[in-house]
Amino acid sequence: MDKKKVTNMEVKKQNRNRVFRYIYRHGTVSNPDIAHEMNMSLPTVTQITKELIEKGLVEEKGELQSTGGRRAKALSAAVNIKQAVGLDITKNHISLVLTNLAGEILNYERIYQPYASEDLYYREVNKKLERFLDESGAVRERILGIGIAFPGIIDLDKRIAESHVLGVESVSFDLVSRFFSYPCFFLNDANAGAYAEGIRPDGPDRFFYLSLSNTVGGAVFYRNELMQGDHFRCGEVGHMTVVADGEPCYCGKKGCLDAYCSASRLSDAAGGKLERFFAALERKEEEAVRLWDRYTSYLAIAVNNIHMVLDCDIILGGYVGSYAEAHIQDIWKKVSERNTFAESGPFVKACSYELGAAALGAALQVTEDFVKQI
Numbered sequence: 597m598d599k600k601k602v603t604n605m606e607v608k609k610q611n612r613n614r615v616f617r618y619i620y621r622h623g624t625v626s627n628p629d630i631a632h633e634m635n636m637s638l639p640t641v642t643q644i645t646k647e648l649i650e651k652g653l654v655e656e657k658g659e660l661q662s663t664g665g666r667r668a669k670a671l672s673a674a675v676n677i678k679q680a681v682g683l684d685i686t687k688n689h690i691s692l693v694l695t696n697l698a699g700e701i702l703n704y705e706r707i708y709q710p711y712a713s714e715d716l717y718y719r720e721v722n723k724k725l726e727r728f729l730d731e732s733g734a735v736r737e738r739i740l741g742i743g744i745a746f747p748g749i750i751d752l753d754k755r756i757a758e759s760h761v762l763g764v765e766s767v768s769f770d771l772v773s774r775f776f777s778y779p780c781f782f783l784n785d786a787n788a789g790a791y792a793e794g795i796r797p798d799g800p801d802r803f804f805y806l807s808l809s810n811t812v813g814g815a816v817f818y819r820n821e822l823m824q825g826d827h828f829r830c831g832e833v834g835h836m837t838v839v840a841d842g843e844p845c846y847c848g849k850k851g852c853l854d855a856y857c858s859a860s861r862l863s864d865a866a867g868g869k870l871e872r873f874f875a876a877l878e879r880k881e882e883e884a885v886r887l888w889d890r891y892t893s894y895l896a897i898a899v900n901n902i903h904m905v906l907d908c909d910i911i912l913g914g915y916v917g918s919y920a921e922a923h924i925q926d927i928w929k930k931v932s933e934r935n936t937f938a939e940s941g942p943f944v945k946a947c948s949y950e951l952g953a954a955a956l957g958a959a960l961q962v963t964e965d966f967v968k969q970i
Contacts, residue, residue, distance in 0.1 A: 609970075611636065615644045616970050619654060619673045620698045621797045626660050626668035645671055652677055653970060673698065678966060679734060681742040681778070682959030683725065684785060684952065687711050687761050687810065690721055691955040692728045697967065699795070699960050703732040704952050713764045718775040725776070740966050741779035743958025744772065745788040747811050751828050756782065760847055761811050781962050786813030786831060787822050788957030789913045792949055795820065795960050803909040804902050805947075806833065807954075808895075808916035810863075811846075812854040816906065834858075838897050856894040859915040862887060874919045892923075896930035899944050903935070910944045918950035 618634060619625055631641045648654035655674050659667040675698040684691040690709045694702040705728055709721065729736070748759025756767040773780035783791070790805030794817040807813040812834035816823040823830045834854040835847055842851030859870055865887055866872035876884035899910050912920045912927075920927065928942040949956060 611640070612644050612647060613968065613970050615641065616648055616653060616673065616967065619645075619648075619671055620675055624657055624660070624670050624672050626671060628668055648970075651970075675700065677738060678740050678963070679738050680740045680959040680962035680966075681725065681729070682745070682788075682952070682955035682957065682962075683721070683742055684745040684788070684955035684958065685711060685721075685762075686747060686785075690724065691952045692725060693952050693955040693959050694729070694732045694734055695956065695959045695963060697963050699956075699963065701952075701956065702734075703728070704955070706952070711762050713762065713767070715775075718772060722775045722777075736777075739778050741781055741962045742776055743781045743783065743788070743955075743960070743962045745783055745785040745954040745958040747785045747809075747813070749828055749832075750782055750784045750787075752782070752824065757828065781958070781965070783822075783958060783961060784813065784815070784828075785809070785954040786913075787815045788954040788961070789947070789949075790815035790817045790831075790911075790957065791822060791960055792953045792957035793817070793911055793913065793947060795957075795964060796948070800909060800911075803911050804831070804906055805911050805913050806899070806902070806917070807914035808857055808859055808912060809914035810858055810860045812857050812914075814902070833898060833902060836898065836901070838894055838901075853894070853898050857891060857898065857916075861891060862916065870915055870919070877923075888923075892927050892930055895927065896934055899927075899931045900934040903931075903943055908943070911947055912944065913947040913949075913953055917947040918953075921946035 614634065615630055618630055627638060627641045627645055631638045645654055649656065653674055655672050657670040657672045660670045675696045678697050680695050682693040688708065688710050689706055691706045693704045696702060707724055711717065746756050746759055747761045749757040751757040755769060756764065758765040769780065769782055786805060786807035789807050793799055793805060794803065802818045805815045805817060814831035814833040816831050835849065835852045837851045838853050838856060839851040843855040844850050845852035845855040862873045863870040865883065866876060873884060877888050902910055924946050928944055931944050947953060
């Protein structure tokens with residue numbers, strides 16, 4: 597095939613993709629709106645939106661109010677024509693989310709389901725997934741696939757390479773996906789949480805996502821992409837040493853950040869319920885205040901170290917991150933005391949999603965792969 601023809605086809609595809617994204621991000625628009633905002637000719641935009649309408653991805657919604665001339669047709673993205681499922685697998689729970697092409701959460705559920713590396717576990721997860729879809733009113737033919745987030749190292753080529761938390765290693769994607777009726781996409785849970793933060797239209801261009809759940813993980817997000825690393829371990833700060841020969845970590849080493857800043861360090865002191873801990877902290881109960889002070893002191897070390905290396909914002913996510921907004925100034929104060937440089941403002945921030953970030957990010961990975969092909 598002629599190289600110029602291939603190039604022209606790619607340009608058309610990129611323009612079609614950009615126009616569709618513009619429409620679903622701005623609600624109801626017109627061809628003149630798109631042409632003006634995207635610096636494209638009106639005939640080009642009209643041809644693109646015609647193609648999108650024919651594909652069923654854009655709908656005409658009457659006419660917009662006149663600004664003096666002929667009324668322009670109102671266009672909206674058919675965001676519910678396709679949907680995606682996000683599934684976050686943890687040691688004791690699964691989280692399920694259903695989204696549309698705009699990334700809107702249509703339904704969310706967290707279910708107690710202890711992990712077991714056996715067929716019966718995945719059959720039960722699939723059963724719960726199908727029930728969730730029934731209750732969500734999902735149309736099966738519209739489902740693009742399932743994004744599945746795991747805590748551990750995900751070799752994107754073929755397998756779940758290792759998960760200390762789940763006690764498994766070298767589990768092939770095929771071994772898991774055969775239990776589900778939809779295409780499956782796999783990613784690390786911290787990467788999924790970062791994706792949920794970064795892929796939003798108003799999301800930051802570059803940041804580090806620090807996932808503070810019952811394990812500590814991290815991810816680097818840069819220009820709409822996750823940085824994976826040579827061995828798919830980019831961002832694994834949970835096993836960064838913060839105290840030489842310190843407390844034992846589940847990985848077998850000592851002094852890892854995970855040993856000091858996992859969510860369980862707080863929830864274990866409140867009967868296993870993180871919300872109880874933060875309620876006690878809100879009441880300024882002495883033990884909760886003491887534990888939080890210790891926790892955030894080690895957290896500040898980690899945040900400052902990450903910032904020294906990457907020079908970008910740090911977003912606190914995971915279970916603890918969902919409670920961080922009310923305490924972000926206290927955390928920033930400890931971080932700033934360690935920071936060598938004068939900063940124009942706080943570079944540590946709370947996450948945007950308080951529930952189901954990993955499941956949402958996994959679903960968004962599925963929809964994003966589809967949108968890229970439009």
